[in-house]
Amino acid sequence: MRGTARRPRRLTTPAxxxxxxxxxxxxLRVSRALRQVRRPPGRRLRRGTVVWADVPFADTDGWKLRPALVTGRTGETVRLHPISSALSRLGREGYxxxxxxxAAGLDRPCGVNLLREVEVPFTDxxxxxxxxxxxxxxxxEVHAALLAVMARPSTRV
Known part of the structure; x- marks a missing residue:
């Protein structure tokens, strides 16, 4: 048997x-999907930054991707004021x-909702x-300070 050529062993079956x-x-599909996932912007989230975020609805469950104004960040939570482009809301008190x-990176007339501040996870x-x-x-800053003063309970007797 020493001189006989052996047929190479088949490593895998077709199945x-x-x-x-x-x-x-x-x-490969998972790898492509992971490459498209973007890291949250991190340190650049400071007061006065306009971001696109998943903002929860005020009256129902769910959320909407919308522009928002960052007012602060604590650990993994970001405080935002939603921004609206609805013309019916512009000019109203509180906007x-x-x-x-x-400069804000927006393309149509918009207003910041000063009366509503939401906290969302950093990853949103x-x-x-x-x-x-x-x-x-x-x-x-002036409007936010005025609203903060008006929201404080009166201490006068």
């Missing part, structure tokens, strides 16, 4: 090869209309749109 091909295709849309922030300009930032 095993198909199974391996399916596993490889599945791994601050933004003048410099380019999808992208950064821009920053409030100097004028819009000052107006926001």
């Amino acid at each position: 095993r090869r198909r199974e391996c091909d399916r596993a490889l295709r599945r791994a 601050l209309e933004l003048d410099d849309l380019d 922030v999808v992208d950064i749109a821009g920053e409030l300009s100097g004028g819009d930032g000052i107006r926001f």
Whole structure:
């Protein structure tokens, strides 16, 4: 038997090869999906930053991807004021209309809802749109301070 040529042993069967091909295709799909997942913007989330985030509805369950203004961040939680482009809300009390849309990264007239602040997980922030300009930032701080004073209970007797 020493001089006889042996036929090479078949390492895999056709069924095993198909199974391996399916596993490889599945791994490639998962890899492509993971590459498209973006990391949250992290340290750039500071007061006055306009972001796109999953903002929960005020009156029902669910959420909507919308622009929002960052007012603070604590650990894994970000505080936001939703931004609306509904023309019926602009000019109402409690809405601050933004003048410099380019700096904020927005393309239509929008207003910040000063009366509603929501807290969302850090991972619900999808992208950064821009920053409030100097004028819009000052107006926001003044309005926010006035609302904070009005919301405090009176201590007069």
